Amino acid sequence: MPPWSAAPAGRLDEHVIDSDALRGNPLGDPHERPLEVYVPPGYDEEPERRYPSVYVIQGYTGQLPMWHNRAPWRPTFPELADRLFARGEAPPVIVVYVDAWTSVGGSQFLDSPGTGRYHTYLCEEVVSFVDARYRTLASRDHRAISGKSSGGYGAMVTPMLRPDVFGALATHAGDALFDVCYRPHFPKVARQLRDSYDGSVEAFLADFRGRIAGTRETDFALIEQYGYAAAYSADADGTVRLPFDDTGDVIPEVWERWLARDPVLMAARPDHAEALRSMRAIWIDAGTRDEYHLDFGAVAFRRAVEAAGVADDDVHFELFDAGHRAIEYRYPLALAWLAERLTP
Incomplete structure (x- = not known):
């Protein structure tokens, strides 16, 4: 693999969306957002043809330009996706790269008074926006969503909440089984908050926002838990409630608000189970050495999907030998599988 990019066989278009939904959001984050849309080889030569679409969302702290960050000897996901279609290894689809970054690291792709x-x-x-400008098959039966980590979380919950929009999903090490992936971190974060900021979230935020991020060892752990709380447990007035007290123990009434957003528990509710049964394809995978134990979350979500009544033929489940990071090579596998299922 050369250490630089090559000309793609397809085309990657850059856009900016002026979002009414994000205008005036509580964090003051930009309402104009970048969007990239990839069209596969042959798109311009076949003006009558329409294509399925796959929307790709990022993990916590992800910003759209990061899709193009290059690791040594490894192609980026947009390059891997382009190679997939250039080689004819999957039916062609339109791939949409979405930005949902916030100044607290992410949004979990939810509506929240804490983030927007x-x-x-x-x-x-x-x-x-995409359906109006590209020759998509503009139907949920030909539209999927895919993501990793917090993006995998969004890929699980978005179709459960809006099965009229998305009819298939792929989740790579998505946040799930909150008692296992989130709760064990609370005592450590409570201690960091106590020792560095006298237990004050406000003091941490003022310090974090007043200097270069990441220059204190505690930065990521603290902002990550605050960012999740901003998505899962913000009050109507925007007040963000952490789910644990000064001892690291959970605050039951706040923790219940988090659990209400756990994909594993959501899948058991009748309306969400019905949404899952309507999916044309569900891909679930994770590394067996995932540092956040999201392999257990993947197993639990697979079981929840089965309990919801989704046919085995509509589900691909796999655990593979890896940790949480550097698993971008898995994304084209799911993309190809979704493309087969979405293509008429």
């Missing part, structure tokens, strides 16, 4: 209306932005504005 990112679920509405994705489902209402981004999808309609």
Whole structure:
């Protein structure tokens, strides 16, 4: 693999969306967002042909330009996707790269008074923007969503909440089984908050926002838990409630608000189970050495999908030998599988 990019066989278009849903969001983050849309080889030569679409969302702290960050000896995911279609290894689809970054690291792709209306932005504005400008098969039966980590979380919950928009999903090490992936971190974060900021979230935020991020060892752990709380447990007035007290023990009434967003528990509710049964394809995978134990989350979500009544033929489940990071080589596998299922 050369250490630089090559000309793609398809085309990657850059756009900016002026979002009404994100205008005036509580964090003051930009309402104009970048969007990239990839069209496969042959798109311009076949003006009558329409294509399925796959929306790709990022993990916590992800910003759209990061799709093009290059690791040594490894192609980026956009390059891997282009190679997939250039070699004819999957039916061609339109791939949409979505930005949902926030100044607390992410949105979990939910509507929240703590971060803004990112679920509405994705489902209402981004999808309609793409369908209006590209020759998509503009139907949920030909539209999928895919992501890793927090993006994998968004890929699980978005179709459960809006099965009219997305009819297939792929989750790579997505946040799930919150008692296992989130709760064990609470005592450590409570100790860091106590020792560095006298237990004050406000003091941490003022310090974090007043200097270069990442220059203190505690930065990522603290902002990550605050970012999740901003998505899962913000009050109507925007007040963000952490789910643990000064001892690291959970605050039951706040923790219940988090659990209400756990994909494993969501899948058991009748309306969400019905949404899952309507999916044309569900891909679930994770590394067996995942540092956040999201392999257990993947197993639990697979079992929840089965309990919801989804046919085995509509599900691909796999655990593979890897940790949480550097698994971008898995994304084209799911993309090809979804493309087969979405193509008429």
